[in-house]
Amino acid sequence: MSASTRTSFQDPSGGWDIDNLKRKGHFSMTANHFHPYYELYYLCEGERMYFVKDRAYRVKAGDMVFIDRQVLHKTSDTGVPDHERIVINYQHEWLEQAYPHDAAILVEPFRREYPVVSLPAQQLPELTRVIAEIINEMRLQETGCAIRLRHAIIELLLIAVRAKSGDHGQPAPADHGSPMHIRMIKVVQFLNEHYAEPLSLTDVAKQFTISSYYLSRTFKSATGFAFSEYINLLRLKESQRLLRETDLKITDIALRTGFDNFSHFGKAFKKMSGLSPRSYRSGSRMNAMRQQV
Structure with missing residues (x-):
């Protein structure tokens, strides 16, 4: 509390x-x-x-x-x-x-x-x-x-x-020298690059030769995010960008960002943004038009 x-x-x-x-x-x-x-x-x-x-x-x-x-x-x-x-x-x-x-x-x-x-x-x-x-x-x-x-x-x-960079002004990441954090940084960087691909906790754990339990627990400790939550956020962030900047069909955007279930994509998108993908795209374009006036 x-x-x-x-x-x-x-x-x-x-x-x-x-x-x-x-x-x-x-x-x-x-x-x-x-x-x-x-x-x-x-x-x-x-x-x-x-x-x-x-x-x-x-x-x-x-x-x-x-x-x-x-x-x-x-x-x-x-x-x-x-x-x-x-x-x-x-x-x-x-x-x-x-x-x-x-x-x-x-x-x-x-x-x-x-x-x-x-x-x-x-x-x-x-x-x-x-x-x-x-x-x-x-x-x-x-x-x-x-x-x-x-x-x-x-x-x-x-x-x-x-503020000058160098000895002050730019703190290093927390516990950046520990093996656990070094490994989790590599996992995060891997997810940042491969979020559009099919990813499971088990597959990523095998990729880094660690157990699923260890990855789940340590990922949450190092980042503050649950493993699946982080992947979904990466996918939803990219889907927002594609909705704003392209004319791709919404179903194609869902597939391109790693969602193999369109219904799940729509529900996850609305939960995160408060809008459906279609409403988000319409609102973004209206805002862009206002800024040009």
């Missing part, structure tokens, strides 16, 4: 929003695990395990995590209860319109190989000042709140942009 206190703010333009959440107890994320916007995650207090793309990172208070669009991710419990975090979501179109000459600079932290930025001690005061300003503005929500918050969240991006 966990109790939570939440404060949120959405910019009137719809281009960005902020969510500050303080949780008591233990918690692991269960919601959809990829989305079409950028996400900046800042951990105010506590400790979290954060799986991004193909490996997990142990995130501590003061760390920022940058999630690119359509990248699988998930936070989970490390065994340490209680945490507070801030999540800022940015729409790409808003960044391009609000900062037409600087958008490429501002999205750079989301494109790095390692998504976690951990600043050295001498740079933390600047970061904590901006975070404190964001929390205070969200709490008071006085006149001009959106303006102050907009400047603060862009300042966070600039802090990350200026």
Whole structure:
């Protein structure tokens, strides 16, 4: 069980929003695990395990995590209860319109190989000042709140942009040297490349010369995802892309992304996105048309 206190703010333009959440107890994320916007995650207090793309990172208070669009991710419990975090979501179109000459600079932290930025001690005061300003503005929500918050969240991006790679700023994956995690990274990378093929827990376990039980238990521990859940998410993510970007028939998309049962594909897609594949495609095209006007 966990109790939570939440404060949120959405910019009137719809281009960005902020969510500050303080949780008591233990918690692991269960919601959809990829989305079409950028996400900046800042951990105010506590400790979290954060799986991004193909490996997990142990995130501590003061760390920022940058999630690119359509990248699988998930936070989970490390065994340490209680945490507070801030999540800022940015729409790409808003960044391009609000900062037409600087958008490429501002999205750079989301494109790095390692998504976690951990600043050295001498740079933390600047970061904590901006975070404190964001929390205070969200709490008071006085006149001009959106303006102050907009400047603060862009300042966070600039802090990350200026963070140098090397000895600091780019933490290594959690337990990256352990044989178990090295093997699970290879399994994840294999699934990322072969998700459209028929895959079973037994077959993949044989591929890596381990038992099905060990793979199931260790995969969940290393990534936060159940084995079958992760494969389905990969398939559904690709199916969304094909629905947005191609004119392929929906039945062909289901087969191309690894679903051999069209009914199962439709049910899984609607459970994940809240829409049928057909409605998702129609909505995506309407949004694209609005952006061109």
